[in-house]
Amino acid sequence: MRPFLAELSSPVHLDGLAWTLFVAIGTALAFVHAFRKLSPYFAAAWFGSGLVFGWFWTDTRTAPEALLLPVFVTYLAAALTKGVVEQGRFAGNHLVHVLCAGLFAGLIALPLEAAAATMGWTLPRATPALHLPLLDGPWLGGATAGAVVEWSLLGTLFYGTYKVLDHLGVGPVVQTVALFGVMPFLPRFADFLLRMG
Amino acid sequence: MFDRVIDRLPALLLIAALALLAHVALFDAHEPSRLMAGIPALLLLLLYLRAGTGGGKAKAKGSG
Numbered sequence: 001m002r003p004f005l006a007e008l009s010s011p012v013h014l015d016g017l018a019w020t021l022f023v024a025i026g027t028a029l030a031f032v033h034a035f036r037k038l039s040p041y042f043a044a045a046w047f048g049s050g051l052v053f054g055w056f057w058t059d060t061r062t063a064p065e066a067l068l069l070p071v072f073v074t075y076l077a078a079a080l081t082k083g084v085v086e087q088g089r090f091a092g093n094h095l096v097h098v099l100c101a102g103l104f105a106g107l108i109a110l111p112l113e114a115a116a117a118t119m120g121w122t123l124p125r126a127t128p129a130l131h132l133p134l135l136d137g138p139w140l141g142g143a144t145a146g147a148v149v150e151w152s153l154l155g156t157l158f159y160g161t162y163k164v165l166d167h168l169g170v171g172p173v174v175q176t177v178a179l180f181g182v183m184p185f186l187p188r189f190a191d192f193l194l195r196m197g
Numbered sequence: 198m199f200d201r202v203i204d205r206l207p208a209l210l211l212i213a214a215l216a217l218l219a220h221v222a223l224f225d226a227h228e229p230s231r232l233m234a235g236i237p238a239l240l241l242l243l244l245y246l247r248a249g250t251g252g253g254k255a256k257a258k259g260s261g
Contacts, residue, residue: 010224014217022217026210033206079207080245087248107237108211111218114234118226141222141234 019121023065027072034075045176046162047071052183053158057190058124066124073112073151074158077105094167098160105155106148113143113151125150128194153190161186211242 027047034043050071058066081101090096116123130146140148161182165175202209215235222231 008223008227010220012220012224014220014225022213026213029206029210033203036200036203076207076210080211080241083207083245084241084248104241107241108214111214111235111238114231115218115221118221118228118231138230139233139236141218141231142228143234 014119016121019116020065023068023072027068030072030075033079041172045179046075049179049183050074052180053186054124056184057187059126060122063122066122069124070154073105073109074155076108077101077155078159080104094163098156098163101159102152102156106152109151110140110143110148113147114141117142130194150194153193157186157190208242208245211238215239
């Protein structure tokens with residue numbers, strides 16, 4: 001007898017367009033959140049540099065969801081980190097903040113990776129060639145531990161770069177130019193670190 | 198009302214991501230075991246909600 005959950009059906013079938021809309025609308029809402037809760041400058045700097053990062057990170061530049069997913073996931077991770085970490089003893093600790101944002105980016109990307117892998121939807125990159133047999137298993141729902149590590153690394157690098165530039169003491173113009181200027185090189189650095197792993 | 202929705206957008210977006218996975222796992226792929234991929238994110242969501250965030254205006258310039 002098949003399990004009850006496996007026999008459920010729905011008149012709505014999610015296809016590739018639904019995935020594109022999900023990422024695009026989610027990113028737009030995240031931009032609105034940054035615009036209203038922080039500042040227009042922050043929203044433009046984060047999402048603008050995130051788009052540059054996505055352009056150099058993804059293998060499929062023609063797919064909007066592949067371009068937008070990195071900045072969407074990293075922003076969501078940073079926003080959740082702000083809510084979780086800044087309420088406790090680690091409030092104001094930038095290192096903990098960055099590391100938690102990286103970890104959370106991996107956790108947030110996991111269900112998205114699993115859903116996209118199940119349906120064959122476009123992701124920024126194919127599954128990385130990281131072999132983590134201790135972590136891989138059915139509990140990842142079709143995603144791989146390598147993908148989680150990759151997203152965690154992305155979140156840490158992206159948010160860490162923003163934090164470093166934000167606390168260098170340079171003016172906002174220099175900071176913004178540096179942030180956008182670093183983004184083309186950040187994916188290469190991430191690749192370097194992943195190859196080391 | 199609008200501000201309250203904005204305050205809760207991170208949690209709502211994470212819920213949307215979990216709902217997407219649930220729909221795919223239950224209705225499209227018919228593989229409920231794929232729901233396990235959402236457990237860490239669900240725990241993160243509970244942690245975030247327990248921290249009682251959402252209210253309060255962040256600092257103006259915003260360091261992220």
